[in-house]
Amino acid sequence: MSEQDKSPAAAPDHALEWARLWQTMAESSNRLVEAWSGSMAPFMLARISEKPVGFGDGNELSATIERMAQGPQLADAWDIDRKLALAVAAWIEMRQRLASYSAVASAPWTEASKRFVEAMSATGASEAPGPDWREAFAKWSEISKQELIRNQRADDFLKAQKELLQAGLQLRSRQDDVADSVAAMLGLPTRKDFDEVTRQLTELRREVRALERPMQAKGAESKGAENAE
Numbered sequence: 001m002s003e004q005d006k007s008p009a010a011a012p013d014h015a016l017e018w019a020r021l022w023q024t025m026a027e028s029s030n031r032l033v034e035a036w037s038g039s040m041a042p043f044m045l046a047r048i049s050e051k052p053v054g055f056g057d058g059n060e061l062s063a064t065i066e067r068m069a070q071g072p073q074l075a076d077a078w079d080i081d082r083k084l085a086l087a088v089a090a091w092i093e094m095r096q097r098l099a100s101y102s103a104v105a106s107a108p109w110t111e112a113s114k115r116f117v118e119a120m121s122a123t124g125a126s127e128a129p130g131p132d133w134r135e136a137f138a139k140w141s142e143i144s145k146q147e148l149i150r151n152q153r154a155d156d157f158l159k160a161q162k163e164l165l166q167a168g169l170q171l172r173s174r175q176d177d178v179a180d181s182v183a184a185m186l187g188l189p190t191r192k193d194f195d196e197v198t199r200q201l202t203e204l205r206r207e208v209r210a211l212e213r214p215m216q217a218k219g220a221e222s223k224g225a226e227n228a229e
Contacts, residue, residue: 080181087174090167097167101160108147115143 119139151157180190 080178080185083174083177083181087171087178090171090174094164094167094171097160097164101164104157104160105151108151109144112140112144112147115147116140119143 116139120136176191180192183190
């Protein structure tokens, strides 16, 4: 290598390459922003921000987005938009079911507090100069357990819990679809690919263990024969 190649004069060439690379990445980012702005995702986010209290008014917005996403599918259309719409609809449904579940789950605490105050008033513990906190805590534990058990056996609680679980599973499924689409666009392995690799690795380990058993048995027999001699 000559002295000219070792000189710092070659540094500007690398800087120019980095500048071109950053310019290319910036142009790609601008195109992605333009495509996002032209999609229906900003429309859905704007609708949600216009009606922040709509989660408790029913699933009208969620059903509307679901119908939009389930429309005709074209080969050249952005499939990611449809999956994002389904994910947003599932998220709205999840928020509504979570609010309903929270309302049902918090009901026994209100009733337990009411019963506890009545019980303490009846025994005169609230007016005592030095009430025994252990006795008060035991009474509160007894009342709260009774109310929680009664609430968890009620049909309203079981229904709210079931709907919340179903909404959570649906949201997880929609999120996995979006993640798989993004990974496929970027050329990254998806969750299905990892599941397939895990399945193949598990089967390979089983096969290896199955091949090792006869070899271990033969080794044990040979060792036993040697010891007998």
